[in-house]
Amino acid sequence: MRKEEKPDILKAGSSRPLSASEQAHWEAYLDQHPLEADTIESELGLNRLLRELPDQSLSSNFTAQVMEAVGGLENRVRPGRWAGISWSCFRPSLRWARPAIASLLVLGGVLAWRQYEAQHQSRERLAMSVAAVSEVTSVVTVDMLRDFDAIHQLSQVPVEVDLDLLQALE
């Protein structure tokens, strides 16, 4: 007989009385290990005391009360058919938030694009203005600027058409 069989029998004796074969098993073990008699007897004795403990009091309609309690839950949460429903109390708020968040994102994107376009257009206009000015500045020379005052004064003099000179030139 192997010594490691001892714990298995101890467990069997803890939840129910030893069967005839188990008892014979222990008797044989004790014959081989007489010095362990006191130890084995105290273990088996404790098992018996624990096994003979009476059940705690329990109302006879316990099951009915439990079924009544879960019956109310079943109407709200049907296990199996609505797997994952425990998260449903959070999902409705997320359901409403999703389109709102999406709308905000789209709106934000549109506004950002418009601003970008506006900035881009203003840059374009600025660039064109700069280009225009740069063309003018490239045409204007120093010599032209020298006669600027004279030309400016001429422009302020009312111009009368000299018809005789015009006929002569023709």
Place this chain on the structure above:
Amino acid sequence: MADQADPDAALMLRVKQGDMAAFEELVDKYKQPVVNLLGRTLADPVEAEDVAQNVFIQVFKSAHRYQATAKFSTWLYTIARNLCLNEIRRRSRHHTESLDRSWEEGEDHSIRQYEEERVPSPPAAILQKELQMKVEEALGDLPEVQRTAILLFREEDMSYEEIARVLQTSVSATKSLIHRGRETLKLRLKAYLKTGLWNEKRSQNKEQL
């Protein structure tokens, strides 16, 4: 699959599909063991039964998450122990509350139906009753984790591994808890442990020699 070896796991999988008859069958089977476990920790039988009901309600609520990766009883006793510890913590936070609080709130306890207790009889029964009280007292004085380990060890189909899962500890720690708890109980109940059977047989063997 665990449900092939564990019929209770198979029942629980049916509960997952909405089978209320399967759930009722599980409640009927485990209500007494659960109350036995809770009653010896909470001491108050009414409170123990309330918590036991909550255990099964929690089992029902968690049915959609149940997976037969372990025995059903392991999962059940884990829930039972957790709710029991929650109750103990709640008590420690509200220690000034009377245990009769539920009565003062007008809770209807008349709906509970208890079996009529037997009339005490011969002295042997009285002695047996006293012995059981001593055992209960010795058990009650153990640390909760040792007591729970020993009570779960009583259950025929709970292995060290399953008990370790309930206690959320290792197998070696579980064996140690059970061993220490039993040593304390043996010391406390020494006078009541001798069955006389083995002594009698050894005397007979000596006479035969």
